[in-house]
Amino acid sequence: MHNTARAVYARYMASRLIAGFVLIAGVFALAAVGLGGSDDPDPVETASAAPAQTDAPDQAQETTAESADADEAPAPTTTAEPIEEPDNYGPRKDLVGLDGWLNTDAASLDEFDGKVLVVEMWTFGCHNCRARIPHTQALYASHSRDDFEIIGVHAPEFSHEAEIPNIEEAVERLEVTWPVALDTEKTNFRSWQEGGRRFWPRTYVIDQNGDVRYDHIGEGRYQELADTVQFLVDNPPAITS
Amino acid sequence: MINALLEGVESLRLPCSWVLLMPAAAITLFGRRRTALVVSVFVAVATTIAWVRFAGWWFETPSGAIQIALGVVIMTTAALAWKFDRGATDVLAAAVAGVIAVWAWIPCVGPELAEILNNSRREPFAQIGGTIGFFLGLLLPFILVAAIGVLFPNLSEKLQHRGVVTGGALLFGIVGLLFATTLYDDLASALFRISEF
Numbered sequence: 449m450h451n452t453a454r455a456v457y458a459r460y461m462a463s464r465l466i467a468g469f470v471l472i473a474g475v476f477a478l479a480a481v482g483l484g485g486s487d488d489p490d491p492v493e494t495a496s497a498a499p500a501q502t503d504a505p506d507q508a509q510e511t512t513a514e515s516a517d518a519d520e521a522p523a524p525t526t527t528a529e530p531i532e533e534p535d536n537y538g539p540r541k542d543l544v545g546l547d548g549w550l551n552t553d554a555a556s557l558d559e560f561d562g563k564v565l566v567v568e569m570w571t572f573g574c575h576n577c578r579a580r581i582p583h584t585q586a587l588y589a590s591h592s593r594d595d596f597e598i599i600g601v602h603a604p605e606f607s608h609e610a611e612i613p614n615i616e617e618a619v620e621r622l623e624v625t626w627p628v629a630l631d632t633e634k635t636n637f638r639s640w641q642e643g644g645r646r647f648w649p650r651t652y653v654i655d656q657n658g659d660v661r662y663d664h665i666g667e668g669r670y671q672e673l674a675d676t677v678q679f680l681v682d683n684p685p686a687i688t689s
Numbered sequence: 690m691i692n693a694l695l696e697g698v699e700s701l702r703l704p705c706s707w708v709l710l711m712p713a714a715a716i717t718l719f720g721r722r723r724t725a726l727v728v729s730v731f732v733a734v735a736t737t738i739a740w741v742r743f744a745g746w747w748f749e750t751p752s753g754a755i756q757i758a759l760g761v762v763i764m765t766t767a768a769l770a771w772k773f774d775r776g777a778t779d780v781l782a783a784a785v786a787g788v789i790a791v792w793a794w795i796p797c798v799g800p801e802l803a804e805i806l807n808n809s810r811r812e813p814f815a816q817i818g819g820t821i822g823f824f825l826g827l828l829l830p831f832i833l834v835a836a837i838g839v840l841f842p843n844l845s846e847k848l849q850h851r852g853v854v855t856g857g858a859l860l861f862g863i864v865g866l867l868f869a870t871t872l873y874d875d876l877a878s879a880l881f882r883i884s885e886f
Binding site: 463464466467468470471474475477478480573574575576577579605606607642645646647648649664665666667668669 | 694695698703705742743745795796799800803806807810829832833835836837838840875
């Protein structure tokens, strides 16, 4: 009986010790994030940037910027060393069942064939999608429209993000100047992203033959994206059709 | 793992996360004297399902008849947990909440979660630590409530007030009802718009 009481007491004390540790660690974590700024998730990115990433200094600069309206977009720079040829993930899917397009007269993705395309799944309410925009603007400005285009596929998460006037207002406010396909029913958001792995934002690069050559989920790796685009612009694949 | 945890904490304020946080809030409220247990079960189940999902071994996000059925399951487990006040029913409700919350959740992806997701197909086991870190951060408020309950039993008794417990069960039931009627996203949308004022 005495031993049982001691065991119960020991268990009670152990649980209090663990709870105390969790409480202290949790408060520290909250304080760390709170001190890092309330509107900018990028301190995390900066802290974790691998030394090998050539865009690390640009990301560090970004920590001081409001991600949604950062005008000082870091210009993508080409790396001095040639990058490896990007993998080929096979033919892209079509964009179907759209509610229309913004910033273009095009009516189909096929009209952009022959160019290097960056296709980005996004929605204007998504913080991380907005954080990508300054980088996408810089990438857009760094290439001619003759051989490169960006296609934003706007797939709403919430109902107010599905209302076209709200999308138009957001596109203007966020200075999204590239063509935007309105995927209001998320048909393409689902079909392009297989299985249960669907996320905002998601970025693909399509080569001049219509093959997917790059696939990235979320923020980050902006230099890798810029390098991939540059490689494909400089080294178009042999025409297959 | 620490960076993932911090990004998880950051993600608390993103409306994309609220879809997942509402069931967590509900089970924390109606956990009664078992708050630490139900929160632990929720965190463990949610983290496991998320990791499996990130690795590509999980199903499509629920829709149609499956969504209706899951909504009914949520409401049923909420009612059972509220009525019987047993460890088994509370754990069942927490596990159901964890599975469905993560199943329905489509995250907005920051840099740390991006690294986890982009690598999880190729090296799923190497991403376990990061996934755990992210979820510990994302669910930190509930973990803290559970820890406070263990450290300060007097405060914990206040959490066991019938009004709090009923409120939690009601919130869980409402989540189930909105889920079954496919209006859950609209609730999140409304909260998002309110938060922007």
